[in-house]
Amino acid sequence: MGLDSDDPMAEGEVGRVGMAVDTLKDFEIAFDKIDLEKITVSLTINGAAVTLIAMYMALAEKRGYDVSKLRGTAQNDILKEFIGRGTWVFPVRQSIKLVGDTIMHAAKHAPLYSPVSVCGYHIRESGANPAQEIAYAFCIAKAYIDHVLERGMDIDDFASRLSFNFDIYGNLFEQVAKFRAARRIWATMIKNDYHAKNPKSMWMRMIAGGGGAGLTIEQPENNIVRGAYYALISALSGTQTMALCCYDEAYTIPSEKAARLSLRTMQILIEEMGLCDTVDPLAGSYYVETLTNQMEKRILAEMKEVDTLGGIVSAVEHGHIQNSVSKQAYLRLKKQQSGEVRKVGVNCYEMDEQERPIEYHAFDEEAHTAQLSRLKRIKSTRDQAAAQRALTAVEQDATADRNVMPAIIEAVKAYATVGEITKCLLQVYGRYEEPTDL
Amino acid sequence: MIDGRKIRVLVAKPGLDGHDVGAKIIARSLMDAGFDVTYTGLRKSPEQIIRQAQELEVDVVGLSLLSGAHLPFCRKLKTIWDQSELGDILWLVGGVIPEEDVASLKELGVDGIFPVGASLDSVADFIRKNVS
Numbered sequence: 001m002g003l004d005s006d007d008p009m010a011e012g013e014v015g016r017v018g019m020a021v022d023t024l025k026d027f028e029i030a031f032d033k034i035d036l037e038k039i040t041v042s043l044t045i046n047g048a049a050v051t052l053i054a055m056y057m058a059l060a061e062k063r064g065y066d067v068s069k070l071r072g073t074a075q076n077d078i079l080k081e082f083i084g085r086g087t088w089v090f091p092v093r094q095s096i097k098l099v100g101d102t103i104m105h106a107a108k109h110a111p112l113y114s115p116v117s118v119c120g121y122h123i124r125e126s127g128a129n130p131a132q133e134i135a136y137a138f139c140i141a142k143a144y145i146d147h148v149l150e151r152g153m154d155i156d157d158f159a160s161r162l163s164f165n166f167d168i169y170g171n172l173f174e175q176v177a178k179f180r181a182a183r184r185i186w187a188t189m190i191k192n193d194y195h196a197k198n199p200k201s202m203w204m205r206m207i208a209g210g211g212g213a214g215l216t217i218e219q220p221e222n223n224i225v226r227g228a229y230y231a232l233i234s235a236l237s238g239t240q241t242m243a244l245c246c247y248d249e250a251y252t253i254p255s256e257k258a259a260r261l262s263l264r265t266m267q268i269l270i271e272e273m274g275l276c277d278t279v280d281p282l283a284g285s286y287y288v289e290t291l292t293n294q295m296e297k298r299i300l301a302e303m304k305e306v307d308t309l310g311g312i313v314s315a316v317e318h319g320h321i322q323n324s325v326s327k328q329a330y331l332r333l334k335k336q337q338s339g340e341v342r343k344v345g346v347n348c349y350e351m352d353e354q355e356r357p358i359e360y361h362a363f364d365e366e367a368h369t370a371q372l373s374r375l376k377r378i379k380s381t382r383d384q385a386a387a388q389r390a391l392t393a394v395e396q397d398a399t400a401d402r403n404v405m406p407a408i409i410e411a412v413k414a415y416a417t418v419g420e421i422t423k424c425l426l427q428v429y430g431r432y433e434e435p436t437d438l
Numbered sequence: 439m440i441d442g443r444k445i446r447v448l449v450a451k452p453g454l455d456g457h458d459v460g461a462k463i464i465a466r467s468l469m470d471a472g473f474d475v476t477y478t479g480l481r482k483s484p485e486q487i488i489r490q491a492q493e494l495e496v497d498v499v500g501l502s503l504l505s506g507a508h509l510p511f512c513r514k515l516k517t518i519w520d521q522s523e524l525g526d527i528l529w530l531v532g533g534v535i536p537e538e539d540v541a542s543l544k545e546l547g548v549d550g551i552f553p554v555g556a557s558l559d560s561v562a563d564f565i566r567k568n569v570s
Contacts (some may be wrong), residue, residue, distance in 0.1 A: 009454060326458075330463045
């Protein structure tokens with residue numbers, strides 16, 4: 001969210017849920033001796049995505065790689081952060097502008113790079129039902145599309161590089177139907193409403209899996225079984241990419257063993273079960289086809305509902321989506337605690353669980369200290385005037401409403417920090433004020 | 439009820455952790471249980487939480503933490519709390535709290551700890567029993 005490791009707000013949290021990145025130096029170390037043209041890198045970053053994408057491109061440029069050959073995906077879906085997980089920094093409309101900057105820059109300079117992965121995932125994890133998960137994600141994707149179209153791009157210049165991140169837990173057939181309906185709606189929308197001509201623009205590419213909200217702290221080994229079924233659903237839904245939560249995620253940051261089990265689960269499906277042999281294997285089943293048709297209607301109805309709220313941007317700005325989602329999360333938990341929704345090990349088939357051997361992911365105090373001293377060293381040894389000039393250019397471009405990507409690429413090359421760049425943008429854009437009425 | 443008014447609760451999200459589903463669920467369930475609840479929103483510093491608790495004259499401060507940073511944060515909050523005029527009101531912590539940290543939190547002065555899986559009713563009951 002754009003804070004440096006030495007920011008007082010970051011105390012005790014540096015490197016806890018991901019790699020700490022303050023300056024280009026951190027990327028230089030992380031990608032040392034790795035051929036950037038041969039790998040794809042997924043950056044789970046949102047609030048500071050514009051700076052981190054710029055940093056990846058700056059690293060490639062600096063090391064002499066061809067940026068037009070870079071492949072990878074940045075999550076960079078800021079609209080969903082206002083609904084779930086909350087790594088927002090700037091106000092809603094300014095945040096969309098920054099996403100637009102990355103889409104336009106990537107389309108021009110790194111056409112193989114996927115600058116945005118629109119996430120229904122976090123919205124469903126926050127309480128939305130499956131139809132809303134798809135509907136809100138599509139409304140969000142449309143908001144980004146409309147924004148860059150307004151800035152003069154052609155739909156076929158970038159639509160094929162948009163991708164999605166969706167959640168899987170609950171009824172197997174409903175989940176498969178959800179993805180089949182979603183693909184149909186997306187293709188129709190991009191073709192008919194946006195007049196795309198390239199068939200690739202109409203593909204709904206996705207990563208699907210996860211399923212964190214379906215996992216339980218009770219009898220945690222059951223989560224290994226759940227995870228295997230979520231992976232099966234994902235494969236049956238024809239996903240392009242899959243990721244699974246770990247069985248211990250309900251109570252801790254995943255241990256290495258748990259993470260490896262999730263990986264092995266997916267590998268067993270590929271290597272032993274033949275799940276990659278065909279796409280859409282459930283097509284033609286009367287049951288799945290019926291559910292798909294029903295799901296399509298439900299998703300379209302939810303999208304229309306967003307329109308009546310004045311569109312997704314305004315609905316998010318005013319907290320309408322956030323409130324409806326969190327209300328549903330509450331009602332769902334109440335139903336679970338009353339036994340109306342059955343959850344194995346939680347409200348049925350419970351066991352007395354006094355002893356639970358748990359392996360926790362420990363916080364690495366030394367890594368924290370090392371990160372702080374590295375940051376201090378970079379800040380004191382860099383060319384201060386160059387860094388300052390580059391930061392001023394970022395602020396000027398933001399003020400003039402230009403694409404800030406080129407200036408940020410120069411700034412990170414001058415070892416300006418993520419925090420410094422974010423502060424420049426905050427000067428111009430201001431900070432988001434979260435509506436807290438429930 | 440306390441002195442003829444509803445019990446006032448501040449549900450706070452400290453630190454950088456943005457996982458607010460649990461905090462909002464607790465806030466809603468305490469509202470339904472008849473409490474007067476305020477949700478702070480995300481990323482509040484110890485100073486901000488104590489200030490808001492004082493301004494609202496709450497009876498309960500509840501923190502929701504899922505990042506694993508509960509111990510350092512609660513230590514910091516305790517220092518600020520002790521320097522403030524907030525006084526000895528009920529202090530609750532919920533979220534991803536490992537069993538082995540419960541004793542350290544209690545030692546710091548946390549009155550009630552509600553890890554993932556705690557029932558909504560148990561939070562409300564605890565508050566009713568302990569606010570006087």
